[in-house]
Amino acid sequence: MPPHSSASPEKLLAFFGGTFDPIHYGHLKPVASLAQHAGFDQVILLPNNVPPHRPQPEANPQQRLHMVELAVAGNPLFSVDPRELCVDTPSYTIETLETLRKEHGEHCPLAFIIGQDSLLTLHRWHRWESLLNVCHLVVMARPGYQEQLDTPALQSWYDIHRATDAQQLKQNPAGFIYQVNTPLLDISATEIRERRHAGLDCSDLLPYAVERYIESQGLYRE
Known part of the structure; x- marks a missing residue:
């Protein structure tokens, strides 16, 4: 096989992980915008089962998987x-x-999508130094978060790996950090759960099929 050449970009796959308890427009719309900007051929959603550093989900794994599948049904950009x-x-x-x-x-070329908040705490992730050996990191801007990393060493790591052109992601299998200012929606799964607990309407926050499933399963009710 001939050596890999940056002259012939390969298909770029992006992965986006989350608890998705539940999945909502704050996940889907910024990622769709980012995919268009960065030239992703496909975004694969990776629902977490047991998140290491977060409270455990209210919905069970099967319910969260079904909500994710409902949310992206018929959308060729996304798979699960x-x-x-x-x-x-x-x-x-x-x-x-x-x-x-x-x-x-x-x-x-593989990319993993994270938010600005995750970039700032990346050094606390398990074996975080190995991430850029296997993928690119694509960062969605988050409102209200600082732009500088905590230490000069971390900032230097970011500056060394930062890409300024999305084409660099397709021309290399891994190793770059690319930041995109995406349209940000002030929506959180916590807010949706709290509104459900209070008996309030959530129809503006998540896809209709997901809302109907939540209702049918009696999720996020005390």
């Missing part, structure tokens, strides 16, 4: 990978991404 829901141990991003890298081969 349930692999993290098949294990009962904490979902560490680096381990999932290493498995995906083996499956897609060494030349396929």
